[in-house]
Amino acid sequence: MTLQIELNGVNKYYGAFHALKDINLAIEEGTFVALVGPSGCGKSTLLRSLAGLEKISTGEMKIAGQLMNDVPPRKRDVAMVFQSYALYPHMTVEENLTYSLRIRGVKKAEARKAAEEVALTTGLSHLMKRYPRELSGGQRQRVAMSRAIIRHPKAFLFDEPLSNLDAALRVHMRKEIRALHDRLKATSVYVTHDQIEAMTMADHVVVMRDGIIEQQGRPLDLYDRPANKFVAGFIGSPAMNFIQAIVGEDGAHIVLDFGKTQAKLAIGSRLSPGTPLTAGIRPEHIKIVAEGQGAFDVPVGIVESTGSATFIASATTPELTIVETGRGGAKSGDIIGLGIDLAQLHLFDIATGRRIE
Ligand code: ATP
Numbered sequence: 250m251t252l253q254i255e256l257n258g259v260n261k262y263y264g265a266f267h268a269l270k271d272i273n274l275a276i277e278e279g280t281f282v283a284l285v286g287p288s289g290c291g292k293s294t295l296l297r298s299l300a301g302l303e304k305i306s307t308g309e310m311k312i313a314g315q316l317m318n319d320v321p322p323r324k325r326d327v328a329m330v331f332q333s334y335a336l337y338p339h340m341t342v343e344e345n346l347t348y349s350l351r352i353r354g355v356k357k358a359e360a361r362k363a364a365e366e367v368a369l370t371t372g373l374s375h376l377m378k379r380y381p382r383e384l385s386g387g388q389r390q391r392v393a394m395s396r397a398i399i400r401h402p403k404a405f406l407f408d409e410p411l412s413n414l415d416a417a418l419r420v421h422m423r424k425e426i427r428a429l430h431d432r433l434k435a436t437s438v439y440v441t442h443d444q445i446e447a448m449t450m451a452d453h454v455v456v457m458r459d460g461i462i463e464q465q466g467r468p469l470d471l472y473d474r475p476a477n478k479f480v481a482g483f484i485g486s487p488a489m490n491f492i493q494a495i496v497g498e499d500g501a502h503i504v505l506d507f508g509k510t511q512a513k514l515a516i517g518s519r520l521s522p523g524t525p526l527t528a529g530i531r532p533e534h535i536k537i538v539a540e541g542q543g544a545f546d547v548p549v550g551i552v553e554s555t556g557s558a559t560f561i562a563s564a565t566t567p568e569l570t571i572v573e574t575g576r577g578g579a580k581s582g583d584i585i586g587l588g589i590d591l592a593q594l595h596l597f598d599i600a601t602g603r604r605i606e
Pocket of ligand 1: 292293494
């Protein structure tokens with residue numbers, strides 16, 4: 250496999266503000282990569298730097314083996330797809346598609362043929378004579394993507410392309426974008442703050458925070474083995490439960506701190522007695538059992554059901570969220586036992602947040 254995008258020790262400063270901190274990234278040709286993280290983490294800066302819209306301060310950025318640091322945007326051969334679509338309002342769909350080819354000197358008939366071919370792939374053939382204002386949000390997004398596809402770029406750069414769409418259309422469009430990616434086999438870099446979007450669409454997820462890459466890898470690897478508490482809390486919905494704990498005297502169990510009460514939990518490994526740590530348990534990895542039959546008991550607080558799943562909150566501090574499929578039987582005020590699968594228990598260093606193996 251050849252590397253299509255390479256970033257080595259990339260830093261970006263806006264004046265004194267350090268927006269990208271020593272970013273290293275190697276993306277193989279044909280990979281769908283999602284850059285994900287909270288607002289302000291630097292994902293757009295990273296994408297815009299790839300597009301050449303921002304100049305990196307130090308480090309090396311390569312596309313298809315060529316150093317891009319000083320190459321202007323239009324010579325990078327990458328196509329950006331924005332959430333605002335950035336369509337030309339006074340041009341029809343067809344004109345929007347052919348425009349970028351025409352300004353590159355492609356003949357009218359040839360550009361039109363290319364537009365028709367792309368429109369077939371993206372399902373726009375019947376809309377070619379319409380203006381952007383006569384299209385739905387999803388259709389506009391398809392035009393924006395078609396305009397990128399028609400140029401056969403070395404990489405597609407998506408900047409939160411689905412943010413303006415309603416929830417149902419987002420789910421539909423993310424499948425459509427992924428299917429298109431599979432057909433075109435192009436390298437795609439996709440910025441989103443939505444971890445579900447990142448997890449469902451990407452082959453490789455890069456989790457960022459405060460200008461650094463916290464972890465990168467295959468989506469389910471991040472889910473199963475988050476490198477630190479931040480990634481553990483960011484990936485997965487509803488979010489992982491965190492409880493402060495301390496390693497017990499035998500080193501083989503931890504004592505979970507619920508303020509007024511404590512709970513003992515065996516751990517698979519042996520740790521130094523007295524070590525403070527943060528324990529993490531995903532809501533779907535806690536099983537409700539009869540009182541006295543689990544690792545520990547908790548009183549039930551609020552119970553919410555969507556019909557297909559039930560979310561149970563314990564009346565403890567911190568509160569634990571438990572997810573059961575179906576309607577579930579727990580009621581507010583019940584005392585329930587919690588069964589915890591030790592293989593699914595995550596332990597994090599209390600000071601650094603790093604995973605404890
Ligand atoms: P969001 O999801 O809110 O778009 P983001 O992760 O894409 O966030 P960036 O837009 O990359 O974040 O911004 C990263 C940081 O750099 C932010 O703190 C932002 O305020 C800062 N920043 C971005 N552009 C500039 C600029 N032109 N001048 C100064 N600071 C900037």
